[in-house]
Structure formats: C-alpha cells, structure tokens
Amino acid sequence: MKSIKPSKHVIKYIVISLLLFSVLLGIGIAFLNHLCEKSVESNLEKATKITRAMWNTTTVANFETMQAYYKYYIMDDKVLEFLKMANSMDEESQKIARLKLFRYLWDKYSYLRENLHIRQLHFILPDNRSFLRFHPPSKYGDDLGSYRPSIMEVNRKRKPYIGFEIGRLVSGYRYIFPIFDREGNYLGCVELSRGFETIRKNLNEVDKEAGYIIFLRKSEIDKKIMKEYRDFYVNINGLDGWVVEDPYIKLPDYTKPLPPEYDKVLKSAIKSEEFREMMDSKESYSIALEYMSKYYKITGLKIFEPGKEYHSAVLIAVYPAPDIMLSKVSFNNYKFIYIVMVGIISIYTFLYLLKVYSIRLKNKEIEAITSSMGIGLLVLNSNGVVKYVNRAALDLLGYSEREILGSSLHSLIHSHAGPEEGCPILKAVKFQSVYCADNKFKRKDSSYIDVSVDVRPIVLEGNNVGSIVVFSDISQRKEIENKLFDMATKDSLTGLCNRRFQVEAIKKSKERADRYGIPFSVLMIDIDNFKSINDRFGHNTGDKVLIGVSNVISQSVRSADTLSRWGGEEFLVLLVNTDIEGAVVLAERIRKKVAKLKIEGIPQVTVSIGVAQYIPGESIDNLISRVDNGLYDAKRSGKNRVVRVDI
Amino acid sequence: MKSIVLLLVLLIVYSSFGGTIKFAPLPTQPKEELIGGHLPLIRYLEQKTSLDFEIVYIEDYSKLLEEFKKGGVDIIIAGPIPYLELKSSFSEAKAILFLREKDGNTSYSCVLITAMDGPLSIKEIKGPVALPQRLSTCGYFSANILLSSEGKDINKLGYKHFSTHNQAIEAVIRGEYQVGSIKKSIAKEYEGFRIRILKESPKWSAFSMIVNSRTLNPEAINRIKTSLLSVTEKELKELVVGKFGFAECKEEDFEIIKKYEKYKAK
Numbered sequence: 001m002k003s004i005k006p007s008k009h010v011i012k013y014i015v016i017s018l019l020l021f022s023v024l025l026g027i028g029i030a031f032l033n034h035l036c037e038k039s040v041e042s043n044l045e046k047a048t049k050i051t052r053a054m055w056n057t058t059t060v061a062n063f064e065t066m067q068a069y070y071k072y073y074i075m076d077d078k079v080l081e082f083l084k085m086a087n088s089m090d091e092e093s094q095k096i097a098r099l100k101l102f103r104y105l106w107d108k109y110s111y112l113r114e115n116l117h118i119r120q121l122h123f124i125l126p127d128n129r130s131f132l133r134f135h136p137p138s139k140y141g142d143d144l145g146s147y148r149p150s151i152m153e154v155n156r157k158r159k160p161y162i163g164f165e166i167g168r169l170v171s172g173y174r175y176i177f178p179i180f181d182r183e184g185n186y187l188g189c190v191e192l193s194r195g196f197e198t199i200r201k202n203l204n205e206v207d208k209e210a211g212y213i214i215f216l217r218k219s220e221i222d223k224k225i226m227k228e229y230r231d232f233y234v235n236i237n238g239l240d241g242w243v244v245e246d247p248y249i250k251l252p253d254y255t256k257p258l259p260p261e262y263d264k265v266l267k268s269a270i271k272s273e274e275f276r277e278m279m280d281s282k283e284s285y286s287i288a289l290e291y292m293s294k295y296y297k298i299t300g301l302k303i304f305e306p307g308k309e310y311h312s313a314v315l316i317a318v319y320p321a322p323d324i325m326l327s328k329v330s331f332n333n334y335k336f337i338y339i340v341m342v343g344i345i346s347i348y349t350f351l352y353l354l355k356v357y358s359i360r361l362k363n364k365e366i367e368a369i370t371s372s373m374g375i376g377l378l379v380l381n382s383n384g385v386v387k388y389v390n391r392a393a394l395d396l397l398g399y400s401e402r403e404i405l406g407s408s409l410h411s412l413i414h415s416h417a418g419p420e421e422g423c424p425i426l427k428a429v430k431f432q433s434v435y436c437a438d439n440k441f442k443r444k445d446s447s448y449i450d451v452s453v454d455v456r457p458i459v460l461e462g463n464n465v466g467s468i469v470v471f472s473d474i475s476q477r478k479e480i481e482n483k484l485f486d487m488a489t490k491d492s493l494t495g496l497c498n499r500r501f502q503v504e505a506i507k508k509s510k511e512r513a514d515r516y517g518i519p520f521s522v523l524m525i526d527i528d529n530f531k532s533i534n535d536r537f538g539h540n541t542g543d544k545v546l547i548g549v550s551n552v553i554s555q556s557v558r559s560a561d562t563l564s565r566w567g568g569e570e571f572l573v574l575l576v577n578t579d580i581e582g583a584v585v586l587a588e589r590i591r592k593k594v595a596k597l598k599i600e601g602i603p604q605v606t607v608s609i610g611v612a613q614y615i616p617g618e619s620i621d622n623l624i625s626r627v628d629n630g631l632y633d634a635k636r637s638g639k640n641r642v643v644r645v646d647i
Numbered sequence: 648m649k650s651i652v653l654l655l656v657l658l659i660v661y662s663s664f665g666g667t668i669k670f671a672p673l674p675t676q677p678k679e680e681l682i683g684g685h686l687p688l689i690r691y692l693e694q695k696t697s698l699d700f701e702i703v704y705i706e707d708y709s710k711l712l713e714e715f716k717k718g719g720v721d722i723i724i725a726g727p728i729p730y731l732e733l734k735s736s737f738s739e740a741k742a743i744l745f746l747r748e749k750d751g752n753t754s755y756s757c758v759l760i761t762a763m764d765g766p767l768s769i770k771e772i773k774g775p776v777a778l779p780q781r782l783s784t785c786g787y788f789s790a791n792i793l794l795s796s797e798g799k800d801i802n803k804l805g806y807k808h809f810s811t812h813n814q815a816i817e818a819v820i821r822g823e824y825q826v827g828s829i830k831k832s833i834a835k836e837y838e839g840f841r842i843r844i845l846k847e848s849p850k851w852s853a854f855s856m857i858v859n860s861r862t863l864n865p866e867a868i869n870r871i872k873t874s875l876l877s878v879t880e881k882e883l884k885e886l887v888v889g890k891f892g893f894a895e896c897k898e899e900d901f902e903i904i905k906k907y908e909k910y911k912a913k
Contacts, residue, residue, distance in 0.1 A: 092841065094839075095763075095838075095839055095840060095841035096763065096841055098839055098840055098841075099762065099763060099820055099840045099841055102820060102821065102840065103820070103821050103822055106821050136677055136680065136813060137817055137820070137837070137840070138813060138833075138836040138837055140839050141839060169679075170679075227687070227885075227887055228680055228683040228684040228887040229679065229680075229683045230683070230686075230687075231682075231683055231686025231687055231690070232679065232682070232683055232686070
C-alpha cells in the first residue's frame, strides 16, 4: 500500500507552527518564570527583613533593659570601689577585689541568671584582661585582646557595645558597658551576655512558626574558644567551615535543636549549592526550598563581629512558606493555561497556514486558468476599481499589472465612451446587472481595440463584492464586418456608397421629410462623354475620371449628405435638410469644380446634373425618375449644365 | 535459616566490639567543663580504637556508680574512694589506668581551704564544711581525716555536699561556708580569689580509668588501654582530661586508701 507523504508545504507549515509554538512557549514560560521568580524574590526579601527586624527587636531592643540592669543592679559605689582596687598594680589587692566583687554580686548574678537568663556577668580590666567571670569564676586573668574585639572596642572607645560574639568559653549576645568612677576615671568594662537559647526563645515568642538556629564560623571557634569548650562545637555535616554549638545537648543552657521537620529541611538545604552560597555571602538574604512537596523559606542573617569584614555567625531562620507554594502553584497554573493557549494558537496557525496555502493554491490554479485564457478578465470591486486582471487582459490593453490594479477601469480604458455616470459597464457593476455588448477599449498607447464585453456581478453570501468583466478582442471580426459592410454598401472603385445604401438613406430622409417636414433634395450627376473617354483613353483612365469626379463631389458635399455611385458614370447625391434652391447652388459649384478637374491625358471632364427636391408623399422611385429627367434635360440641352426639376 | 545465621554472625561481630561504649565522667566540675574536658579524650579513643564512644553525664556519684553496676555505663574516671566503693559491691569494676596529675605523678592530694577572711587554722573552724559529692575522695573522707588531725569532728561541725568541687570552693569564697575540702589542683584554679589552704591530705592514688569488665570485652579494654598508654606528646596537647598522660595502674596502688578506711562516710 502506498504511503501518503505530506506535501513539503504541509511539512513546512508544521515546522513553522512548531517553531511558533516553541518560540511563544519559550518566551512566555521564561516571562512567567521571571514573574514567578520576582514574586518569590519579593517574598524572600520580605522574609529577610522580618527576620532582621525580629533579631534587632530581640537583641538591640534589649539594650536599654540591659543598660538598666547594669546601672541599677550592678553599678554602685561598692562595685566601683572593688574595681578601683582591681585596677591597682598590686596582685594581692586584685585578688581581694576579685573575691569581694564576686561575693558582693553573686546574689544579683544568680537572680539575673535565673530570672533574666543572663548567662554571663564578666568584668574586664582596661588592659583587656579578664578580671572576674561569674561563669565560671575559675577562669580569669586571660588576655582577651586577641579574642574579643568587642571588648577591645569598648575599652578603646569607652562606649557601650552590643552584638553577637564568639567568646572564649561560649558564644552569645553581648552587652558591654564601659565603667567610670565618680571622678570619671576609666575602670574597665562589664559584660552581660545571653546565650543564643534565650534569644531563640524571644524570637519564637514573636514568631511561633519559625525555627531558629545559629551557625558559627569554625575558624573563629578554633581561634577563640578554650580547649575544654571546643568540643561543644560540632561540625555541620555537609557544610565545611561551620559549626553548631552543643547539638548533643550537653550544656545546661543548651540551644534547643530545631523541630524535626525543620531539621530535615535544613539538612536537605545544606546539600544545595544555593544554601552554601548563601552561607558564604556577606549579604543577608533568604532562599526558598522545596522539601517533601512543601515550600520553606530559609533566611541567613549574617552576624558580624567588630572589626571583621567577614561574618562570624549566621542566624538561620526556617519558616514554612505556603505563600511561595501558592505562588508557584498559581504560576504553574498560569503556565499550564499559557501552554494550552499557545498550543491552540499554534494549531490554529497551522490550520490557518494550511488554509492560506490551499487558498493560494486555488488562486494559483485560477491564475493559471485565467492566464491561459485567451480572453481578458478583469475583476472590479463595487466601485469599478480593478482588483484582478489576467494576462490576456494585460496583453490586450498594453498595461502592466501594477498600472492597472487599483485603477478605475472607466478612467483607464473607457473614458472615451463618455462620463462615468453614463458608462454602461459601470452601471452594470453598480446595479449588479449583466451587460453584454461590443465596445471600444483604449489601450495604453492610446489606440483603441474593439472588444466584446461581458459584465457579470459577483455576489458573495448575498453581498455585491464587484463584477467580473470578460472581454475579447473582436478587431478582426469588426474588420471583417466593416469589410462586409463596405462590400455591401460601397462602391469598390470610388469608395462611395452604393445604390442600395443610397436608397436606404433616401428612405430615412423621406421618413423625416414626411414626419417632420424636413426637406431634402437629390442631385443626379453624370459624367459627360464617359463612354468615349473609356473608348479613347482606356478603362484605367476612365477609372481615374470616376475617382476624380467622385472626390470632387465628396469634397463639395457635407458629411451628413450621402454620395453614391448610382450607375456606371452616374452619381446620386442626397442633400439632407436642403431645398431645391440650395441644391441648385451646390450642383453648380460641383459642375464648375469638375470642369476644372485635371486628369492626365484628358483635356476636360464635365458633368451634367439634374436637381430635384422631394415632394412630400411622393415615392422614391418618383423622385428618382424626376431627377433623372432633369439630368436627361441637361444632357439634351448641351451637357455640362445643371437642370432643376421644379414641382 | 540463612538469615538467622547472618543475624547471629552480626550479633557476634557487634558484641565483640561492644557496641557504643558509654563513658561517664565523674561530676567534679560544672557540666560544660566536665563534658567539654572529656570530649577530646573521647575523640582520641574513637580514632585510635575504632570503637564508638558516648559521654553520659550523671550528676550524682551514687547514681553513677549504680548505673555502672547495672551495665548502663562502661567506663568512668573516678578517684580512689568511688573506685573502692564500687569495687566492694561490683567486682567487675577494674581500674586500668591512672590519669597523671600536672606534676606527672599518679597521685593527688586534697586540701582544706578557706577564704581570705576565713579561720586562720583548723582549730578556729566553727561552721559547716563545704564538700564535693559524698563519694568524692576529697569530700567527706579527706575532710574527715584533715579535721580529725586537729581534733575537729566533721559530723559536729556539719557539712554540705555540693555537686562539684568548684561549687564547694565557690561557696567558701562567697563566705557561705568557712571551709571546704576539694582537690588541690582545683583549689589552685581559685588562687586569684586569695583562698588559703589550711591543710593538705596525704597523696591519694590519682584518678583512674575504671572499666566495666562485664559490659566490655577484654579486646576492647585492651585497645583502650594500649591507645592511652601510647599517646604521644603532640596528641596530649589536644586533650584536656588526660592532658598530663596516663600510667599503668595496679590494685596495690589503692592500698593507702584502705588504711584510712575508718574515715570514710558511713
């Protein structure tokens, strides 16, 4: 069985449609993806802002509270006194000061620890040495210069500092205040700090849905944390360079782990390049993550320690993100709808192209048919403007397609027939009628061509959309017709109309004379001695005489008059609208002109003329007979004269 | 049938390595220091023995020893009193190594300390004594020996047990207690508070690593012992607990404690 191969055009249209589909799909999907990304980006930006605001609220906003604790709880004259002692160079005095300070503030510290979750109360001397830690008091005297830039900053600038910092023992949020005695002498600074767990609790009080954890830069931990505390910081699987504090819950104020769901989400996120990039970036921003068909937002808020260009810690906030889910679902829906639409458009385009192709093919067929037609074909719109012209028409009219299309047919080729209003072709177009007749069309070279025109209306679904004009060149036929007409109505030698034609002309004049009283007259002109001219000079000369005399007569009469060769050497002139007086005058003129006619070899040619006016009611035969009598009289009376036949 | 055999083989293989070895440090210090201090040691052991370890924190000495007897703890590091206490009721407890002190010795002493404004001598002590946990060698046992030597009766003076040596000494520093009895090396950490040592005890055997031979097989014990005895200087630098090194341990080393049996808490 022969397989049917689609034509190359069909394949081409399939390809075009597929290309269109692909391009539209690509652009549309890319745009929708872009919009979706923007929507998600905006969402994530908001998440970052919220996390930052919450962190600031929880930490920075507590500054005044901490300052109040510092001012009213801690700083009093006794403490200042002890710190003055601590600043002395005497080691023993320092020991005493340490003991006294420890004793004096222990209850307050206990209260702060139990009720206000202050993890550490720490006094530092102006030279950055640790003077007294309340947690644990056995660690003191170490130089914090290299490890605690915040302390160095406070000691240098003597202004309070707040911020998250990795310490020598544990990490936390620090509120460090400079201490001045009453005289304004600088005695060092005091640090109140809170562990991350306290901050996390505060964060969750504001946002119960989120999970918080803090990741710390391993290099900072290795640099700062005392050896016996270093193992509380555990590497994060899959995230080199970062550690988390006490994930195995060993410390008393351990940071609670993330809820299991968020823990899994975070573990999944850690595997992604996007998360790692976020961790490395100095900018705080959020990413979206899909896990188990749900969306989550993960914010990485970067925490910088003073004097460092890189962040030492990252607060990770994990939130469920149903809004992103909704966004993605919505955009997926839009994409689906769009794909369907593009599919429909592409299919429609394909079908349209096929249709166009089929129409074009049909047009070409028509074109081929009309082009091979031997007759001219024009399609006009309802205003008579040419919408289509075939090859044959162009050839017949001598115009190019460009010259004829869009032009008014009448003004181009039929204006010679009169104004548009009177043009039968335009009338047929306008009134949707049929018109068939012979016409003359004007060619481009201003010559005329006889055509047989057939105008038919084109009606499409009840509407007149124009007309079709078919015309054929009838020049040859016309020529033949004319020839036949001439042959039927003219004398071959002189070109004058013949007797039969003249009789018909006389009949018409007789009708007019009988009906309207319009007079007419006839002249019967005979060449004198014609037979002897023929005999003497030959028939050729005789023919020349006939032609010469007929020329003189035709030049003398009006175009409305009819001149015929009546007999061998007889001419009958019908003078319309002429009475006998006028006829005689003309006859005389003719006689004189003929007399002056020079024919080679002939000394003189003369004519005798009978003149008669039609008598209303008389028969043509009678008229002819009377004018013939007049001629006879002219001949009898000496020839070369005019004889009128009065009534 | 095949799966049963496979299961048995796996069990044997698993049991030959003892599963995760539970390591419980003696609660002499604050929890974070204690655990933090032991973690490097655990890491070292895991690396050297290819065994899995886990730190188990039990705040109370008695509970810790009970757990040890039950098999819930495989290794502890403890002083001689807790060890002998354990051994008296649980013969499978075996001290395999001493942890050397700072001076390199395998013995340590306990001290009676007071704050700078405390009694000038034992005779002047009037109030209760701050002690670490009941079974601590530096606790009731040493305090009793030291006070008795000056004619003071600890039971009459009264005493209070704190969870750690640090808590005991801090209570003294704060002036809540006149005296306290703690390990000398820990007392030294508080020199900056101008504490005074009233009296020092005899040298007791150092803290030892005590293994539960009921829960740990000889192979595992041997691996642990060998790895610790072969620790290099460089490796010691990474340790906190055990940073001064390890030494062989024999039962005879604990004889000195037995001489002071009568001073133990009843």
